[in-house]
Amino acid sequence: MKVTISDVAKLAGVSTATVSHTINNTRYVSSETKEKVYQAIAQLGYTPDASARSFRTGKKKTVGFIVPDIANKFFGTMIESVENFLSAHGYHLIIANTKEDMDREENHIRLLTAGLVDGLLIASTMDDFQRFDDLIPPGFPVVLVDRTFETKKYPSICVSNFQPIYRSVCRLAGKGDQRIGIIGGLPRLSSTKERISAYQQAIADCGLPEDEQLIRYGDSMENSARVCLDELLERSCDAIIVCQGLMASETIIYLHKKGIQMAKDIDLVSFVDYESTFYQLYNNQMDTIVQPVEELGLAAGEQILRRIEKPDAPAFEKVLTSAYRPYSTQAHSWAHSDR
Amino acid sequence: MKVTISDVAKLAGVSTATVSHTINNTRYVSSETKEKVYQAIAQLGYTPDASARSFRTGKKKTVGFIVPDIANKFFGTMIESVENFLSAHGYHLIIANTKEDMDREENHIRLLTAGLVDGLLIASTMDDFQRFDDLIPPGFPVVLVDRTFETKKYPSICVSNFQPIYRSVCRLAGKGDQRIGIIGGLPRLSSTKERISAYQQAIADCGLPEDEQLIRYGDSMENSARVCLDELLERSCDAIIVCQGLMASETIIYLHKKGIQMAKDIDLVSFVDYESTFYQLYNNQMDTIVQPVEELGLAAGEQILRRIEKPDAPAFEKVLTSAYRPYSTQAHSWAHSDR
DNA sequence: GTGAAAGCGCTAACAC
DNA sequence: GTGTTAGCGCTTTCAC
Numbered sequence A, B: 001m002k003v004t005i006s007d008v009a010k011l012a013g014v015s016t017a018t019v020s021h022t023i024n025n026t027r028y029v030s031s032e033t034k035e036k037v038y039q040a041i042a043q044l045g046y047t048p049d050a051s052a053r054s055f056r057t058g059k060k061k062t063v064g065f066i067v068p069d070i071a072n073k074f075f076g077t078m079i080e081s082v083e084n085f086l087s088a089h090g091y092h093l094i095i096a097n098t099k100e101d102m103d104r105e106e107n108h109i110r111l112l113t114a115g116l117v118d119g120l121l122i123a124s125t126m127d128d129f130q131r132f133d134d135l136i137p138p139g140f141p142v143v144l145v146d147r148t149f150e151t152k153k154y155p156s157i158c159v160s161n162f163q164p165i166y167r168s169v170c171r172l173a174g175k176g177d178q179r180i181g182i183i184g185g186l187p188r189l190s191s192t193k194e195r196i197s198a199y200q201q202a203i204a205d206c207g208l209p210e211d212e213q214l215i216r217y218g219d220s221m222e223n224s225a226r227v228c229l230d231e232l233l234e235r236s237c238d239a240i241i242v243c244q245g246l247m248a249s250e251t252i253i254y255l256h257k258k259g260i261q262m263a264k265d266i267d268l269v270s271f272v273d274y275e276s277t278f279y280q281l282y283n284n285q286m287d288t289i290v291q292p293v294e295e296l297g298l299a300a301g302e303q304i305l306r307r308i309e310k311p312d313a314p315a316f317e318k319v320l321t322s323a324y325r326p327y328s329t330q331a332h333s334w335a336h337s338d339r
Numbered sequence C: 001g002t003g004a005a006a007g008c009g010c011t012a013a014c015a016c
Numbered sequence D: 001g002t003g004t005t006a007g008c009g010c011t012t013t014c015a016c
Helices: A005-012 A016-024 A031-044 A050-057 A073-088 A102-113 A129-135 A162-174 A190-205 A225-234 A245-258 A277-281 A293-309 B005-012 B016-024 B031-044 B050-057 B073-088 B102-113 B129-135 B162-174 B190-205 B225-234 B245-258 B277-281 B293-309
Strands: A062-067 A092-097 A119-122 A142-145 A156-159 A180-184 A215-217 A239-242 A267-272 A287-290 A317-320 A323-325 B062-067 B092-097 B119-122 B142-145 B156-159 B180-184 B215-217 B239-242 B267-272 B287-290 B317-320 B323-325
Touching: A005 A016, A005 A031, A016 A031, A050 B050, A062 A073, A062 A102, A062 A293, A073 A092, A073 A245, A073 A293, A073 B073, A073 B092, A092 A102, A092 B073, A102 A119, A102 A129, A119 A293, A142 A293, A156 A190, A156 A293, A162 A180, A162 A190, A162 A239, A162 A267, A162 A287, A162 A323, A180 A190, A180 A225, A190 A215, A215 A225, A225 A239, A225 A245, A239 A245, A245 A267, A245 B277, A277 B245, A293 A317, B005 B016, B005 B031, B016 B031, B062 B073, B062 B102, B062 B293, B073 B092, B073 B245, B073 B293, B092 B102, B102 B119, B102 B129, B119 B293, B142 B293, B156 B190, B156 B293, B162 B180, B162 B190, B162 B239, B162 B267, B162 B287, B162 B323, B180 B190, B180 B225, B190 B215, B215 B225, B225 B239, B225 B245, B239 B245, B245 B267, B293 B317
Parallel strands: A062 A092, A062 A119, A119 A142, A142 A156, A156 A317, A180 A215, A180 A239, A239 A267, A267 A287, B062 B092, B062 B119, B119 B142, B142 B156, B156 B317, B180 B215, B180 B239, B239 B267, B267 B287
Antiparallel strands: A092 B092, A287 A323, B287 B323
């Protein structure tokens, strides 16, 4: 049934060592011997067993990626980008979904670190660094993606959160908006915290009245923006900043259905999902903040492989910057869309 | 360094067999012994090595899913659904992306079947069954998803393609549309073939003029619908049927930018991505066809696990039906959206 | 330039 | 009720 390396060795009339070295190019083998080996391999239809190999070598050639929401285009695109990089480097990608649930995340980390993958990419939903840290076996290669912790023990690839939000507030204030609301993601996440704090600082710096009620939090899953929006509208905002792509789409739709016109009745600025065609319809009515998702995925892939090679290189943070796209009232011609 | 089962056995003063049986509940162990074993495990921080275990048992507890486009919401949602099912059953999910490229698909199949996964879910981009079949080791558990082959050697989970398109044409014809265009996906795919053939048959049955020029094919990747749309508009269609979600969004946007009004200047029917908030804005202007993506993912998960248990159960096809949502001119209140 | 053989960590007969 | 032990298929050291 299953054909093994010794079947090949036997047929080729050589030792298993020679077969192994031939297929792995790991020591000199005369070309005649090589020839015999390849012949035997072809004849038997031999394929080395990945499972035995990784057991023996300890290398799985696989990395795990723990994400909060696979179906979310932001992470979907990132997964694509990571997979693309990894598969080009001979690695496989195992996906695990947490649905922003810390227990699920814990469970996935436990399972994946138990000899299944060589390293782990994590967009963590945890707020408790200690709990997170306790789950990671010492020396296990980990790279944090999109979200980080205050304790900088692990390397991270994130996106600038402060600057675009600060700028949003300033631009809105510059237009004369006085009551600027903001819809953030899960309060416990580093990304949310950074954005909210940018908002607060900018509000203060611009001399606008501070009002805790103008800060609302969604959960970045489907259908979480509506409540926030209603609350903000009740408090008669002139402007709203939305911190996440899925919630942005929902906000636009709800405004639409309520007959509230963007750029006229209310100003909108939002983080937006990369390349989503949806926003092309609105880029003349709202400022958009586009995160470099593909670069994020690429960098994450690079870092985790580097980390797998040298697990004890010092941790460092990489912060990519988002594109801020102020709207212009003249509609873009799609003939030269700016990407 | 690494703590193994025999370290545990030694510390607990029992044999490795007992340790193994204790953690796997695989034969009777007295509670005192169990206690000692658990104690030792806790003390040493032992975790069984997944790699050694799967090498030994031949079970990887992992399935592979080969998809054409991860970032596409249709597949993203499906991946989420599959992952959800699998992880609930103790399995992991390896994702591989083909970008609708047959060589990439071939490569992924080769790698994954070489001892990495217990079974494979494939939304194949191949048209040549022979080529596909040659890649699958005899007896290897495979379930085709969303796309199938004429030769029914492998089990498949698909979605009804014929019925919704046939119905679309009939409804459009019923409204008096004469020139109905269609934008299909990649011509080589079974899903595309079925849809186009439904279109052709309905056109004939409804007594509408047949015109090959009204059939256009996109590639279902970003930015492929525009050319098709332009060509159809040039041929002055009254109505357009779009066979895929991404292309649907693009079509809507292009119509919008051209100032062509849906339901007024032109009728539109389209396959639409499940739950995408985007379409909520248009469900009073176009008929939509919603595929049961989550059920698809669930069924795929169920089937592949069943298949892994009994690899030689007879192949069978499962066809799920899409929801056809005719539009009503009174806008839906989102308070009771029909999902 | 090639072979012999020792394991990697675990499971599962088989034995008592 | 528990222990002994033979491998799973491969890589790699040591030897010649």
